[in-house]
Amino acid sequence: MEKALLVSIQIKTDKHHWRIEDISSELEELAVSAGAEVAGNIICICDKATANYLIGKGKVEEIGFIANEEGVDTIIFSHDLSGTQQRNLEESLGRKTIDRTQLILDIFSRRAKSPEGKMQVELALLQYLLPRLVGKGIVLSRLGGGIGTRGPGETKLEIDRRQVRKRIAKLKADLEAFRLHRLTTHKKRKGNNLPLVALIGYTSAGKSTLLNRLTSASQATSERLFTTLDPLSKSFQLPNGQNIIISDTVGFLHELPHHLIEAFKATLEELREADLLIHVLDMADQRIHQHNQAVESVLDELGLQDKPTLVVLNKMDLVLDRSWLQVYKNEFSDPIAISAKTGEKMETLIERIEKYFSSLMLSLKIIIPHKRMELVNLFYRQAKVNKIDYLQEGISISLEIPRELFSRISQDKDIKIIC
Ligand SMILES: Nc1nc2c(ncn2[C@@H]2O[C@H](COP(=O)(O)OP(=O)(O)OP(=O)(O)O)[C@@H](O)[C@H]2O)c(=O)[nH]1
Ligand SMILES: [Mg+2]
Structure with a gap:
């Protein structure tokens, strides 16, 4: 196992910053998720960043000393490093030194399974590397190999700028082909007109556990960050019969590297298709507000801030002091506290989902001519038929129909609305 020394940094002149404890605990979770053994976590609060080393020279020496004492393989900075800073630090510390973005990219490379996921990660990795290529080429696998040095795709150690650009263009074209293919699948789904609910939230909030609980899917779950990279959809029947x-x-993360958001945009854009978002928050995590904010800012970036959203406070089984429930009720908009793990309050969540979709339905009684049987089929597929009578004068149907479907067919002269 690779032994890593973490350096959690807060720079006072940085605009948005988390509390240093939160930066440091998240860096540790990320390092463990990348398979590192954490030898120590050094806190470093600086007035301003320096061009050569990011932090002061004295602090670099202190880190070097501890790294020697602990015999670590790698040093991981919580703050992004420029190419120059990284090279200087590596030289001074005599060890592979990586930043948070590389660490996250590394986790993503490990987790990517589908061909599309792999391409998205490779694209993000190459775009991160491109401005860091020195001279003609870069040695991808620097000192020691391991975390943060995984080459994109092949194990070639040296790549040059032109090759990288060519590869980036190829990946973009291939990902576009995936996107187009996905659009046709979506059209098919829209043809079925089934409402889409998307689970979103910070990494490790319990989205996959919730999907499994609701739909008996077998999506992998774990306490490591970014367990899920590939989207998975499952059908679910609400108690009122609606599918x-x-x-x-x-999952999202605060300051998710921009290249990753870019590369995963196609996946994330699927959220645009959703009729309802369920924002899963881990209520047992002290950083709940920071997580909430991070998710909101990714939603903003994707232009999804106005999507109808249900806030779910997950992991209530871990919160022994239930007075927090009241506190959060006032802080989030009408949240539902649940435990995806134990199943507690699952029925309340399902009820709320059902209520949301019912509010989008119209209750009607109509009569259609017998020759329009295809409408009956359509209603069975896309609406909820409560009663159907085959009368002399036509087919009488009492149904609940999505407003959107109704407005599409309301011009049909064969449909007579009774009430
Ligand atoms: N105690 C408790 N643990 C939970 C609950 N829901 C999820 N977990 C645990 O939290 C961890 C993360 O759960 P996941 O379902 O993998 O989280 P996720 O949101 O899908 O995470 P990513 O795929 O990494 O974005 C796992 O170890 C789950 O067992 C819950 O209600 N209570
Ligand atoms: Mg997951």
């Missing part, structure tokens, strides 16, 4: 699709997707 919906629930989908699980990649």
Whole structure:
């Protein structure tokens, strides 16, 4: 196992910053998720960043000393490093030195399974590397190999700028082909008109556990960050008989590297198709507000801030002091506290989902001519038929129909509305 020394940094002149304890605990979770053994976590609060080493020279020496004492393989900085800073630090410390972005990219490379996921990660990795290529080429696998040095795709150690650009263009074209293919699948789904509910939230909030609980899917779950990279959709029947699709997707993180958001945009854009978002928050995590904010800012970036959203406070089984429930009720908009693990309050969540979709339905009684049987089929597929009578004068149907479907067919002269 690779032994890593973590350096958690807060720079006072940085605009948005988390509390240093939160930066440091998240860095540790990320390092463990990348398979590192954490030898120590050094806190470093600086007034301003320096161009050569990011932090002061004295602090670099202190880190070097501890790294020698502990015999670590790798040093991981919580703050992004420029190419120059990284090279200087590596030289001074005599060890592979990586930043948070590389660490996250590393986790993503490990987790990517589908061909599309792999391409997205490789694209993000190459875009991160491109401005860091020195001279003609870069040695990808620097000192020691391991975390943060995984080459994209092949194990070639040296790549040059032109090759990288060519590869980036190829990956973009291939990902576009995936996107187009996905659009046709979506059209098919829209043809079925099943409402789509998307589970979103910070990594490790419990989205996949919730999908499994609701739909008996067998999506992998774990306490490591970014367990899920590939989206998965499952159908689910609400107690009133309405079928919906629930989908699980990649988790969010604060300051998610921009290249990753770019590369995963196609996956994340699927959220645009959703009729309802379920924002899963881990209520047992002290960083709940920071997580909430991070998710909101990714949603903003994707232009999804106005999507109808249900806030779910998950892991209530871990919160022994239930007075927190009241506190959070006032802080989040009408949240539902549940435990995806034990199943507690699952029925309340299902009820709320059902209520949301019912509010989008119209209750009607109509009569259609016998020759329009295809409408009956359509209603069985896309609406909820409560009663159907085959009368002399036509087919009488009492149904609940999505407003959107109704407005599409309301011009049909064969449909007579009784009430
Ligand atoms: N105690 C408790 N643990 C939970 C609950 N829901 C999820 N977990 C645990 O939290 C960890 C993360 O759960 P996942 O379902 O993998 O989280 P996720 O949101 O899908 O995470 P990513 O795929 O990494 O974005 C796992 O170890 C789950 O067992 C819950 O209600 N209570
Ligand atoms: Mg997951």
